[in-house]
Amino acid sequence: MTDLDPSPALVPPPVRVWGVPFAPLTLDSSVEVVDALIARGEPSYFITANLHYVMLTHQNPDLAAINRGAAFILADGAPIVKAARELPTPLPERVAGSDLIFHLCERAARKGHRIFLLGAPPGVAEEAAAALVAKYPGLMIAGTACPPFRKLSDAEHEALLDEIRAARPDVLFIAFGQPKGERWIAENVARVGVPVAVQVGASLEFAAGRFARAPRWMQKAGVEWLFRMLQEPRRLASRYASNAAFLGRMKVRRALRGREAAHADAHAADAPREAAREH
Template identity: 65%
Template sequence: MSKPVRIWGIPFTPMTRPQAVEAIMALAEAGRPSYFITANLHYAMLTHQHPVLGSINERAAFVLADGAPIVWASRWQRTPLPERVAGSDLIFDLCEEAAARGLRPFLLGGAEGVAEAAARRLEALYPGLRVAGTACPPHRDLEEEEFDRLIARIREAQPDLLFVAFGQPKGELWIDSHLERLGVPVCVQVGASLDFVAGRVRRAPLWVQRISMEWAYRLSLEPRRLGPRYASNALFLLRMIAHDLASWNQGERSARPIVSGDVLELKREEFETG
């Protein structure tokens, strides 16, 4: 595996989509609990706001670039990232490969019925795929007994891959906190990917994805929800571009992370429940 390339303080591993699939399958077949992260621009911003995510990124098996701005920013580096590796594409790739290798995924999270619908579609798309199970915890703080039952349910199913749709950064924090208890060889937070798979949310046409405008398509579908988030992302991106340009002018090839002194560290316990 290639040495990580640090973009805005996050260690991204240079991988193409096929290389990522092979690396993930190797983790699944190794059998030891692990996780990887697909980091987009929003997650990069969250990492700067919440320092606890920095250590989670370092403990990950690897971090993949799930955002065109991150790939573009890497071109300032000596080793640019080869391409965007989107989690919403990987879930299909991994399930296709899992079907061929006899590996079983577990789908966790999303709105009521989404995980079940996604499981049915994946099994229809890839004959031979056996989804180990699905679960959709209520969108509230779980009682301790409910929380324990959820983890026990996943352990009993003995999946090889766990796709978690809890949102950022809740999913990454939850996986990191319970990795050993879960005992799943490969875990990953997948964001809206289950909604895409289930057909509850339309993904941008391929030509829109290819010109790196998928964000604009999603904004047109959910302007009220995504508008404030994308505005914050845009301000963060401008800040990072300005920092990268200043570093370039000073002859630096890689930028150190910028974290303002008044940022409050994210409390892990706030994200302990599913």
Template identity: 60%
Template sequence: MRPSPTRVWGLPLAPLSRPEAADAVAALIDAGRPAYFITANAHYAMVSHGDPALRAINEEAAFLLADGAPLVWASRWRRAPLPERVAGSDLIYDLCSQAADRGDRVFFLGGPPGVAQAAADRLQERYPGLIVAGVACPPFRALSEAEEAALIAQIRDARPALLFVAFGQPKGERWIREHLDELGVPACVQVGASFEFVAGCVRRAPRWVQRIGMEWAWRIGTDPARLGPRYARNAAFLLRMALGDLRRGPGPEPETEAEATPPRMANAGSSTGLAAPPAGPLS
């Protein structure tokens, strides 16, 4: 049995290392029941904080992984700190290597036109035994009922064991949960910009930048006009949560939103617009 989650800013994060996370995904596949897991960063914590429906999706997930250095740092104020950051853009390689060894079928869904296919091709080159069950890139608009049904049927008929979805946060998590039973996939996950990193469309920060927890700063530098305002909102949320941790002191975080929200800030998300900004993760 996996250890109890460590709750950080309302997220029930599994205290798993990268190898343990890959093992946990293999266990989901072996169980054979429709399931999903979530890679959560500080941006995802922020949008979850102001959205009861999204918090319910988090609680129903098989597990959540800390894909963000601030979450790992904050966990050190808890009694069961997280062992490390498990970035989705790293885990996609681990899971595809594991899938190639095990013979698990993988489906790539979403991303800009052509990017999912490019990522799948690169991963097959890197892991020759990888079975790509399918690739789909729906348009960046609301799908009609017929288009949605056709997409779900395409994935279901491909019989993947692992489904990577690149719809952005939290759209991807919502879509997976809404269609989980129809899809019938035992391991589903929203992977953000991972397809673009794998395909080489976007360059990730050097490893030393990732190790010191400054990948977010690197990403701002790559596109300051677009990402700067988004990361500013994330930074404001981080400050609020850090102040709440200091007021509460070390120990387990309360599980209810009302208890976890710092005094006089219970409505801050709705009054400042922090509850639902456009997707833009703080890694």
């Protein structure tokens, strides 16, 4: 993994939630920061982290370094934003990768940025490219690629990197799943020289029309996960159960720390009175 100069000056100081440093950015300000990264022209990446990714960070020590190398990390989960409300600096809103991809493509169409779509099931990247170009006339799709799910040979891997480099994209959207996508980006973004790369998960399938987004009221209520689980119960039920258990552990840990802090404060308040009695 190559060390990168992580973030432009306009990214505010991070807010740490459950050990992950989230940037307190809105959807609109995230688009502006990506614009600045493209203008800078140096290889970089950012992460859209939902509750599942936070759990994976706790389970996989290598992700801590990947998080530190990111230009910024967005809170793509209602539980993360809710937990941050108890901190001195809260997170302004959830920034869903499945929303951000459309805003970035709209900006790319206006400014002439080149987009590359990598990954997702066979045919999805091509369908997403066609749908995005239809939605945003003038959008330049520099290329699409769908490597096999198995581990690539060295020759196949090098050929894929050559294909991306030759396309000269400004933004590389990757749909490899978590944390495979984040690991791939951290290992390869400097080699392909793309100004901005991001793992987008199912966003390409949303863009292609393979899956529908939850109704807006479900998104605002923080229950989009339920809508998604009904779409893919076999794949997502066990994952969301693990996420719920992790969230429960984080809440218990926070409650215990709060109780310990309250006990320490009470002990500190009693200390002067005890000293006075001794005199």
